[in-house]
Amino acid sequence: MVDDFLGHIQGCAEIEESVAGIFSTRAAGEAFFIEGTNRAMLRFTLRNHLCNDLEQLKDTELPAHRIRQDVSRSPGGDSRLFLNGCVGCHSGMDPLAQAFAYYQYEYTGEEENPIGGRIVYTPGVVQEKYLINGGSFKEGFITPNDSWTNHWRQGEKATQLGWLSPLGSGEIYTSGTGARSMGAELANSQAFAFCQVKKAFRTVCAREPAESDRVALGQVAEDFQTAYNMKTVFAELAASCAINSNL
Template sequence: MSNMKRSNGTSPLARAVALAAAVTSLAWGQQALAGPTERAQARRMYERLTGTPPSEGLLTQLEDMIEDSGLTATAHFIIDPGQLHSRNFYSVTLKNFAAPWTNRDQSVFAPLNDYTATVIGLVKDDADFRQVLFDDVVYIGTGVTPYSPTSNAHYEALESNNVDLRTLQRTAQSSLNGLPSSATAGVITSRAGAEAFFIDGTNRAMFRFTMLNHLCRDMEQIADITKPPDRIRQDVTRSPGGDSSVFNNNCIGCHSVMDSMAQAFAYYDFDETLGRLVYTPGQVQPKYLINQDNFKPGYVTPNDAWENRMRLPGRNDVNVLGWADLPGSGNGAKSMGQELAYSGAFAQCQAEKVFRKVCFRSPASTQEATAVEDIAERFTNGGGSLRTVFAETAAFCASPQP
């Protein structure tokens, strides 16, 4: 037996057993490291929030922060505008997030404009994001061509000069576009919003795209043919193609809701020649009175008084969109914007859009859908912080869900 031992007293058999154990241990260790470690979570959150990989030093810092403070706190750190590494979140991620809302084609390739800049600025300042649909607010830059209500040159200069969008400054919209503060309504009355959705047409586009972009509902999803038709304008024929059943079983569903809400925009238009939003208080824009011979007994718009017909009893649940304790009617774009912004659907829509942006897909399970609902509820009850929605969503999607 003695001649089978090495000088260290370990037999070949013992060494073989130890080697096998070491190989097994290594295999199990490699399998464990392939799971969602803090380092992998940190990398995933940073890349999805900023679109770029972190440096090794920053990655180690984020990894330590996850261990010490948790995923959500680390995500907040990643998008903190006071941190050097957060620039791409505001100048790239948020710009691409909001750009499709500014045009009818819903293209992400739209140039930077006052609509997109206002979205970025509200997140940067961690303001109540619900202001986006009703406040007297616009965000502008410095050091380039000044803001103009007749062109987008200011924002094109910011973009072409690669200006850090974290430097955007909050300004009263009314001080720049000539509207009274009471007539401003966030991005609804931004120059870019007006150019896209008030130009030509009948101003119904502004209501439709505001619902689509901020409540995640298109007209077919809120249509209800049981709602009263008395606010439907004259330009909508009651017998499309000579068949009144088409109107009664289809058209009425959208227009009864849309026309009563879009009346809030009766004094707005975009003048293509001047290149600017125009506002005519007390004077209904001619576009509201076009094609009156299509149905003479139809509604003639007298002012900018709107009413939310979605609150009325009908085929749909009267509170399916989670309406807040507000009057449900009013005058002008500002009060109508508040009606939409304080709805449960607005909060849910923000959470859903952020989930798709950060997680690269829609919620795919009951657990994920519940997480989105919880984030939306905290948005509503926590002051409307869209920055927090981004942080909480990034934290949730940092690790694979069971």
């Protein structure tokens, strides 16, 4: 009976560990954990929730030691393509996408039935998709677990993203374990707050923000960071749009 109880507690702990907000929803898993390499989950998180795509975060000066083996260092036989292009995105993306190393999405039947799929979480066991195409560059990074590092804490993009929490004593980058803590890291940025305000603005004001709106949006984003209450964001934007429409 004791063994059964401990097994139940262990299972509950694993379930709790796997829950990571939108990352662990069925819709997100079906869209971004299905097949692929799980990099899509990070890329579309940046696009949808920080309003920055990888091209906007490209930085060829960041360290490349965490880029996986499946990325060729000389695509087409030309290493300049990697050094001037590929490394700029992968050096920031791969260390963060490692947070999803235990996630997979699979369908329970032979056909891709939308209601038949599920997220699979394998604590302690890295999904095979992280280890594919190892021959592309054998000296590349081999994913051992779901620990992540945020290289965008340094370099020219650090200011663009506006990290809100300071680095610890002696830290160069922030790091953590699992998707939940990585999501918290991304959310703890000015880019995340401004992105939510920008999306709400489109909904409330029925137009794209103009340059003249930037100061007002910045103030709403700053207010949002105090409590992360979207109701307040919509209320402030509704008032702002009503005033501006009457000018």
